[in-house]
Amino acid sequence: MAVGHRRLSETEADAAARSALNGPAKAVPAPAAPGGRDAAVDPDDLPDGLVVADETGRVICFNTAAARITATPRAEVLGRPLDQALPLEDLKGRRWWSLTDPYRGLATRTGQPERNLLLPGGREVLVSARYVRTTPAGPVRRVVVSLRGTEARRRTERSHAELIATVAHELRSPLTSVKGFTATLLAKWERFTDDQKRLMLETVDADAGRVTRLIAELLDISRIDSGRLEVRRQPVDIAAAVGRHIQAHTARGHSPDRFFVRIRHRLPQLWADPDKIDQVLGNLLENAVRHGEGTVTIDVAPAGDSDEKGTAVTVSDEGPGIPEESMGRVFTRFWRGSKRGGTGLGLYIVKGIVEAHGGTITVGRGPGGGAEFRFVLPVAAPAYLS
Structure with a gap:
């Protein structure tokens, strides 16, 4: 009792x-x-x-x-x-x-x-x-x-129903686009120029990518909720990972001047799951670019007073920031900071990944007034090396 x-x-x-x-x-x-x-x-x-x-x-x-x-x-x-x-x-x-x-x-x-x-x-x-x-x-x-x-169980059932509704809504748009373009191409292939065909196929490819990412998010949520999220640790060059994400954003048309990267010296060796760290960085940078404004700053530094405590990564922007009353809900399912799209699942997954590594993540207000996310990954190595 x-x-x-x-x-x-x-x-x-x-x-x-x-x-x-x-x-x-x-x-x-x-x-x-x-x-x-x-x-x-x-x-x-x-x-x-x-x-x-x-x-x-x-x-x-x-x-x-x-x-x-x-x-x-x-x-x-x-x-x-x-x-x-x-x-x-x-x-x-x-x-x-x-x-x-x-x-x-x-x-x-x-x-x-x-x-x-x-x-x-x-x-x-x-x-x-x-x-x-x-x-x-x-x-x-x-x-x-x-x-x-049974109130707690009913809240869980409502959460599941909300998840299903969100997934159905997010899947409907790209699948409708994929179905429409493929049906049009199959029915009227000869009527389109090569440039038109390429444009439609690129659209289909992009929408298929959206569906793939959503399914991956659902699998991550399932593993996080059940405590089965696996972390395969190996050496990770966090500075190189940040650089790859910045290049990806500039390749999509964002100005390089919008990003400011600060890598501190003498970073401790980081053992983590590189795919999942990429996922964390991708979500936080996408969140800053989509919902924030001004310069997006990425700061990578040793955590704490000793280099042996871990690595801290801070991502901040100069937008309106997150209201104080909402900061406690940022890492919950379906939280959306604005009406600029998204499933509201990304930050929930980010928190689950960071905690699966034994780390912590916090949110606050950055020096430029925008949102500031800071996650710390502790020094760790695979069991066979310890």
Whole structure:
């Protein structure tokens, strides 16, 4: 049972149950805190619902959160059998306590993992249970049940729906262009000059590239969310990587005068995934060029007071910058600083890549008033070299 970031131990759960016998709001003594001071755990202070049944299966604790989640007054359930106080059903309409049978089931069971169940009226609730025994295979002395609302899951579902909608919107435009140009070329090939054909094929190629990049972003998001983003470390020349990106922007028509690169001396050796570092640099420079104004400054320097701490890269512009109230949301999904296009996924991916390297990234206001992004990559080497 969560108290802040801590779960109730078996002893605390029993104490919570005993306290419920003497009244709903008795504080439960917890293990001594550092420094000799005792903490106190009141079941009514818990953010999740807490329901405790004794060895006879009758409810002896029903905290405020449980009453709110189930819409049932505490007085109506204290002393009642657990299956009547919490008449839960699974999604197939089967009675949950009949299926799990905590008191007469296998003696090796320690509880039930969290799952989605239904209260009367079809209200959804997330339920997990723990069976407290005196000895590992002894009879159940307490059943401690945790109840949570489904708001967090629904927020996740809304986030997934928003991701699908964003992807569908971003895919529609390039795919429509690709379909239109290829159909036109196939139907009327002989009517177009070579220059016209080349222009249409270049457009198709560019739009196919947009689709490829979007699919790559989706794969990156999936790996970041699941903690499966792999980093293949090798020596990286960060100064050369910055130079390649500047050349790519100037080749696309941007003036070389718009970029100012400052490479500090005595950079520590950087071991990182070169493809992913290219992705980070590309996203930050694209963000500065598209959404910022004036000169884009790229500063590469040793991080901290010692060269051994890592490499810091700062990208800043002279545009309007990011409002203070928005800086906390910059690295979240779908955040867009302006209406100049983009999926709103780039900075989320950048943060995931930097953190996968063990680094950090921050955002602030640059010397020229625009946005300033600074990421630090620590000194690291592959395991086989350490």
